[in-house]
Amino acid sequence: MSDTRSDLNERQREAARFGDTALRIVAGPGTGKTTTLTARVEFLLDQGVAPERILLLTFTRRAARDILGRVRALRSSAHVQRVAGGTFHSVAHHALRRHHATLGLDEGFGVVDQGDAADLVDLVRADLSLVSGNRRLPKKNTLTALYSRTVNSGVPLRDVMAEHTPWCADHHEQIGTLFSAYVARKRTLGLLDFDDLLLFWRAAVEDLTVGATLAGSYDHVLVDEFQDVNRLQLDILVGLRRYDPRITIVGDDAQAIYSFRGASPRFLLDAPNYFENLTTITLDVNYRSSGAILAVANSLAADAPEGFCAVLREDKPVLGANAPQLVHCADEREQSERVSDRVLELYEQGVALQRQAVLFRAAHHSADLEIELSRRRIPFVKYGGLRYLEAAHVKDLLAAFRLADNPRDEVAWFRVLQLLPGVGPAKARRIIDTFRDDARTLPLQFADVQQAWPDSLALLPVDVRQIASQLIDAMAPRVHEAPMTHAQRIRDALAPFILASYEDAPARLEDLGALVLACSDTTRLSDVAAEHVLEMPISTGDFAGPPLVDEDWLVLSTVHSAKGLEFDAVHIIHAADGNFPADMALGSPEGLEEERRLFYVAVTRARRNLSVYVPLRYHHHRVRDDHSWAQPSRFLSPAVRTAFEESTARSRKAVSGDLHDLAPLEGPELVEGRLSKLW
DNA sequence: TAATGGGGGTTTTTT
């Protein structure tokens, strides 16, 4: 067992061994933030603090896994496994399950993800008949994002819309009506969305009795990535520490990338206003990246109008580092080829695939690369974008789990009923109506659904009635039945529908089997459903078929999902204006600056090798042969470029006549001609 | 009357 503390520098050690007042650690990328946080937990345990009285809050699930994993690796004893922690949302969920009664929540409350929340918004919109009269009302996803931003920032809707959705700002009253109806509907249905988890946690923390219990549950609260907390999360933290000063916050305002969730680095900078007697320790020695990579990061930072020059000092030369590469490619296809070439080249040099990452601004940016990687049988895992739990079959089973505990969950009924052949939105609605009582309310007990079921059957096509009845029967809870047995019954009843609806049914049924096993140590199926919505397992389906090497895979990730991680080699793709920075973010100067910080985050993930790829031509898929020219990312300023070695990819097609091209290209000469004007 | 398939417009980032 290695003693982490011996590896710490002086200031890291000071932070780790800090006493019993409020502490702020301002830590640039690669300065050993996680190591210090881990060492601090170890120190607290050594001081005799009980592990379950330490709360370690992180922002993303991956960070939670990373830090808690390192903490739990410190000691082999089961004792240490009890350190409390996770994302804000998952910790909130646990608190709400425990204190549901005081907060007026039903025991079997359901947790809906963003997609379900958007569906519910649409459902409410239809009920208010706001659907056809106002065709300029935003789409469900836009509305849900707007709702979330408003709630998380605590800013009035009118002001949020004036700033972020000015094109429909005149609808703010209508949308306000829609939102309050949405809130009411969630309560009626016994559902919480992600924002509700935080809202109710804050309510709990501010409650006189429960709040004291919650605040008293922890001796130490540690918060990672504090630059990305929003008003709501700050309120929770302040409430949790009302009677106790012992909080440690860690962050870097140069890496604030979540303003779309209402986060603001102000909360980190103004932390002394929220936590009394706050001590600040700054970590600025970078142990991660080579000097050449730090030069890129620092010149990026220097280009910012406000200049976020956290000068990063290299502790000692990083061995095996290469000059950062700026690679100009003719188009996306060539970019995919060059990235694949470079990944394999580094792999040959001994850099395992897991030590390499391809980073991009938006999830769909990796689409073409994924095709190329699959073609070359290079295994990869993608983070961000399409997720396992967003796969329809998983959501189907989770919806059935939610119904077993809470038959009022109209969103779940909509999903499950539409699995039946011949049932679409309208018929699903009519079936749900048969469940309602005189007050048009859905029943609290599943037995009432079963009682109404004979009437519902009449609405179904004759040939699906039997399997539909079996499904209803399977969802109904039985007394003294183990949750896993119940889950297995539901899965079995759902299987015929999965088989009928999906081509790759066997693989999907295996996923569902894993979900059933996850019910082995729970008391409630709705709890498991909520955990899965919050924890986002990664699909094995993301692997490209027969792997080149077992248990090694290239990491594909959005920059947001890669926050806090490091890799020997980082490949940043689509460094073209409009993609990175995203044109969606260019409406305001703040938007552009956040994109700049995002690029900075991407660059500072790299230890030894950094390659940035700029495709120059984008094909429009609608019209064959139609294309447009892209400018290199504005972040690649002349000053930044001096930190790179530049090269132009030679078209492989021109050299070898490679045959897997999708559309005929113009001669490479034209591309080269265009390129040459750029430098 | 309601499901389903085709065509056209739009697409950020995460819990």
Place this chain on the structure above:
DNA sequence: ACCCCCATTA
């Protein structure tokens, strides 16, 4: 690639 709307069909 996805979502939304509309026309067609059962």
